[in-house]
Amino acid sequence: MTENKIKKPFSFKRFIYNDNTVGYIFALPFILGFLGFSLVPMITSLVYSFTDMTFGDDEIQFIGFGNFIKLFQDEVFLKSVRVTFKYVIISVPMKLTFALLVAFLLTRKSRLVTLYRSLYYVPSLVGGSVAVALVWRQIFARRGLFNVVWTDLFGADAKVNWFGGNGKLAIYPLILMSVWQFGSSMIIFAAGLKEIPESYYEAAMIDGANGFHRFFKITLPCLSPIILYNLIMQTISAFMVFTQAKIITEGGPNNETMMYALYVYNTAISYDRMGYACAMSWVMLVIMVIITLIIFKTSKKWVFSEADS
Amino acid sequence: MKTRRIILKIIYHIFVLAFGFCMIYPVLWMISGAFKDNQQILNGGLSLIPKNFVKTNFATGWRGFAGTSFATYFKNSIFLTTVATLGTLLSSAFVSYALSRIKFKGRGFWFSCMLATMMLPGQVIMIPSFLIWHKLGLVGTYVPLILPYFFGQAFFIYQMMQFMKGIPKELDEAAKIDGCSKYGLFFRIILPLLKPSIITTIIIQFYWKWDDYMGPLLYLSNPKKIPVSLAINQFADASSITDYGAMFAMSSLSLIPVFLIFLFFNRYLVQGIGTSGLKG
Numbered sequence: 115m116t117e118n119k120i121k122k123p124f125s126f127k128r129f130i131y132n133d134n135t136v137g138y139i140f141a142l143p144f145i146l147g148f149l150g151f152s153l154v155p156m157i158t159s160l161v162y163s164f165t166d167m168t169f170g171d172d173e174i175q176f177i178g179f180g181n182f183i184k185l186f187q188d189e190v191f192l193k194s195v196r197v198t199f200k201y202v203i204i205s206v207p208m209k210l211t212f213a214l215l216v217a218f219l220l221t222r223k224s225r226l227v228t229l230y231r232s233l234y235y236v237p238s239l240v241g242g243s244v245a246v247a248l249v250w251r252q253i254f255a256r257r258g259l260f261n262v263v264w265t266d267l268f269g270a271d272a273k274v275n276w277f278g279g280n281g282k283l284a285i286y287p288l289i290l291m292s293v294w295q296f297g298s299s300m301i302i303f304a305a306g307l308k309e310i311p312e313s314y315y316e317a318a319m320i321d322g323a324n325g326f327h328r329f330f331k332i333t334l335p336c337l338s339p340i341i342l343y344n345l346i347m348q349t350i351s352a353f354m355v356f357t358q359a360k361i362i363t364e365g366g367p368n369n370e371t372m373m374y375a376l377y378v379y380n381t382a383i384s385y386d387r388m389g390y391a392c393a394m395s396w397v398m399l400v401i402m403v404i405i406t407l408i409i410f411k412t413s414k415k416w417v418f419s420e421a422d423s
Numbered sequence: 424m425k426t427r428r429i430i431l432k433i434i435y436h437i438f439v440l441a442f443g444f445c446m447i448y449p450v451l452w453m454i455s456g457a458f459k460d461n462q463q464i465l466n467g468g469l470s471l472i473p474k475n476f477v478k479t480n481f482a483t484g485w486r487g488f489a490g491t492s493f494a495t496y497f498k499n500s501i502f503l504t505t506v507a508t509l510g511t512l513l514s515s516a517f518v519s520y521a522l523s524r525i526k527f528k529g530r531g532f533w534f535s536c537m538l539a540t541m542m543l544p545g546q547v548i549m550i551p552s553f554l555i556w557h558k559l560g561l562v563g564t565y566v567p568l569i570l571p572y573f574f575g576q577a578f579f580i581y582q583m584m585q586f587m588k589g590i591p592k593e594l595d596e597a598a599k600i601d602g603c604s605k606y607g608l609f610f611r612i613i614l615p616l617l618k619p620s621i622i623t624t625i626i627i628q629f630y631w632k633w634d635d636y637m638g639p640l641l642y643l644s645n646p647k648k649i650p651v652s653l654a655i656n657q658f659a660d661a662s663s664i665t666d667y668g669a670m671f672a673m674s675s676l677s678l679i680p681v682f683l684i685f686l687f688f689n690r691y692l693v694q695g696i697g698t699s700g701l702k703g
Contacts, residue, residue, distance in 0.1 A: 133527050139523040141533055143514040148536050218440070230443055238452060240678050243681075245453065245652075246453070250449070263468060298627075378546050378549070398546065
């Protein structure tokens with residue numbers, strides 16, 4: 115009797131075709147992944163950041179805020195924050211400006227434009243590789259390609275010691291490399307430009323707007339949500355720069371290219387201070403969240419949404 | 424008037440081509456370096472054409488390190504990259520369908536989690552993930568480098584969702600009337616229409632994974648298991664004098680798979696990026 119009562123409203127068929135079931139079945143990979151590969155490590159990291167954890171050490175001591183206090187007395191850490199900010203603040207705006215200008219230049223409809231776009235995408239395609247990082251290191255080395263050309267042009271005294279001396283110049287080849295890879299942002303801008311209705315431009319033409327006006331009054335506002343997206347994604351990935359710094363300069367000289375991610379890696383793996391590295395990761399997370407929030411907050415002023423018009 | 428326009432057009436093409444050439448110059452220089460000897464690479468300047476063609480670089484480089492040749496490294500890279508890309512593709516397509524087309528309880532919450540993951544700097548979870556994999560005894564295997572890709576990659580889920588917004592909702596209605604379930608809708612209608620976005624995912628995930636340096640650096644120590652990205656760096660790491668010719672030869676080879684994938688799928692790249700959903 116009771117069995118019947120339960121069975122009757124429950125139909126397996128209805129259950130399996132229910133939107134909730136379908137939704138959770140399809141979203142399941144992400145839900146599991148989110149819990150297992152993001153949430154659990156994050157919480158673990160937070161717990162470890164209050165300990166003196168080292169690799170393979172089972173006797174972990176809780177040291178309270180010790181790691182965090184030490185961080186703000188750690189000169190290398192403070193320098194790595196400064197250097198990383200410098201890298202992000204110079205490279206991201208330059209990269210996006212290039213990406214936007216080139217995407218705009220390449221909006222014409224022709225077979226050649228597709229070819230050009232591919233040409234400009236090549237650096238993004240290969241730029242993250244170890245191969246290109248090694249080439250970069252060779253180009254900017256003391257006897258590298260850059261100096262060979264430079265001294266041919268301006269005499270032997272003009273030699274630039276990028277990765278030597280006090281290291282103040284070492285970050286610029288890294289920034290240049292990042293700007294050089296504007297292709298992926300360009301592709302996203304290109305996709306956005308394609309969706310701006312031709313009629314906007316036609317109307318502007320009738321009103322006598324020149325190319326300059328059209329770019330600033332139509333293209334830029336229409337593209338602003340995409341600029342926001344690219345700005346956030348590029349800022350985050352610039353904060354995480356690792357391969358280039360590790361291979362080209364190894365953080366040196368004088369820690370002038372000690373990018374945040376590289377310092378976290380060194381602290382954890384080379385110096386075996388896992389707890390300290392976890393604290394560092396969390397400080398990074400907080401910094402990133404604050405920056406993202408600032409970008410979002412200011413974006414209300416400059417991002418044009420179609421609902422307003 | 425007409426000649427002026429033609430001249431402007433020519434200037435435009437020359438400018439775009441010249442700038443494009445500068446952009447890919449470092450890559451071309453690397454490829455030409457594969458056919459030069461050390462002396463020419465270090466002192467040869469800008470020239471892209473080797474003075475005397477050195478053909479031995481590839482053979483020397485291919486030999487690899489400590490008895491492991493580049494054949495092994497390439498095999499490792501191809502395995503890692505193919506499996507990870509496949510995993511990303513499948514899982515991200517599933518998840519993006521749920522988040523953009525199905526109204527289920529908690530969708531908003533999981534969508535926010537997805538956005539948060541997308542903006543989460545990977546380094547934050549690098550160390551604890553490493554410790555967890557170590558506890559599980561899986562450091563040194565390919566599992567930490569592959570398994571996470573089967574659980575959806577936020578960036579690609581987001582990209583696919585943007586693209587799906589461009590697929591008319593009327594199709595869902597029509598399918599429903601024809602008696603198609605939500606499962607059928609995905610496999611028969613959405614998935615085929617998602618093709619451009621899937622191809623964009625293949626290109627990007629392929630070269631991300633192929634170029635990945637930090638992952639293998641963290642998890643792999645057995646020299647027989649390392650991928651190409653790690654192997655190439657050994658040319659520069661070796662305590663002896665760097666053999667630039669061999670290094671550039673192997674570097675050039677390492678870029679070939681990425682180029683092939685790109686050339687093959689290139690025309691879909693812009694098509695596959697949906698931006699309509701980014702607008703306010």
